[in-house]
Amino acid sequence: MRNFFRSRRRTERAEVSLLQDNLPRHIAIIMDGNGRWARRRGLPRVAGHHAGMKKVREVIRACDDLGIPCLTLYAFSTENWKRPEGEVEFLMRLPEEFFRTEIDELVERGVQVRFIGDTSRLPSHTQETVRKTLERTEGNQGMTVIFALNYGGRAEVVNAAKAFAEEVASGLASPGALTEERFASYLATDGVPDPDLVIRTSGEIRLSNFLIWQAAYAELYFSDVLWPDFSREILHRAIEDYQGRMRRFGGL
Numbered sequence: 001m002r003n004f005f006r007s008r009r010r011t012e013r014a015e016v017s018l019l020q021d022n023l024p025r026h027i028a029i030i031m032d033g034n035g036r037w038a039r040r041r042g043l044p045r046v047a048g049h050h051a052g053m054k055k056v057r058e059v060i061r062a063c064d065d066l067g068i069p070c071l072t073l074y075a076f077s078t079e080n081w082k083r084p085e086g087e088v089e090f091l092m093r094l095p096e097e098f099f100r101t102e103i104d105e106l107v108e109r110g111v112q113v114r115f116i117g118d119t120s121r122l123p124s125h126t127q128e129t130v131r132k133t134l135e136r137t138e139g140n141q142g143m144t145v146i147f148a149l150n151y152g153g154r155a156e157v158v159n160a161a162k163a164f165a166e167e168v169a170s171g172l173a174s175p176g177a178l179t180e181e182r183f184a185s186y187l188a189t190d191g192v193p194d195p196d197l198v199i200r201t202s203g204e205i206r207l208s209n210f211l212i213w214q215a216a217y218a219e220l221y222f223s224d225v226l227w228p229d230f231s232r233e234i235l236h237r238a239i240e241d242y243q244g245r246m247r248r249f250g251g252l
């Protein structure tokens, strides 16, 4: 058994060594902690969101460089209506800045961007950014990056159940034909493998209604760092921890 591990190729990195042949196929991240990060520095909350957005770029690059096929990002935030007025306006403008500064590199890297969640309640200019991002990256063959916007796992399951019920009502399906496999095809993540690793920052140990169907078997990794302090090194540590767990139970 020891030879088996020793012979496996390793990517030596300063902090951790990652096994190239046991990388997660899909990593999902609950990006939490922007507000606290700003408050600890005596900065306005929007500074935390702006710093958080820069980390989105860094984590996409880090996953793409490792060859992670799929990354889902959940901009975890308490409901918008609890936020001060100016903050919501700022948040709705942030995607345009991200699009303007990042889209060319994403296209260059062959990244395909997808969105899950209810984008209908976003302001029209933000919806326009979503549409342009989809247009610029559809059909790309590289890594898939999914942004969960205004997303709720239970709402997603209810929508899938409704879609199947409608097919039964219109005689296209019979209740007996429903399987877990078929049900998953009605979810927004249809065609995407389930996340192997879910990471959440800021020390909160909760799933918060995120990918509740898809993450049924995912390894969960909780980091105390606040999202704007997330880094390539912390990502690597999470993946190394994941690989350590797979080694313990992966054998049989």
Ligand SMILES: CC(C)Oc1ccc(CN(CCC(N)=O)C(=O)c2cnn(Cc3ccccc3)c2-c2ccc3sccc3c2)cc1
Pocket: 031, 032, 034, 049, 050, 052, 053, 056, 074, 075, 076, 077, 080, 088, 091, 092, 094, 095, 096, 098, 099, 122, 126, 129, 130, 133, 147, 148, 149, 150, 227
């Ligand atoms: C991919 C990009 C071109 O398109 C879009 C991106 C997002 C949205 C929806 N959105 C912003 C509007 C809203 N719902 O408040 C959020 O989900 C939201 C809520 N908090 N934060 C701050 C935050 C930033 C970073 C990490 C956590 C939270 C964000 C936010 C704002 C700008 C960016 S850029 C990449 C991610 C991201 C997230 C619409 C279109």
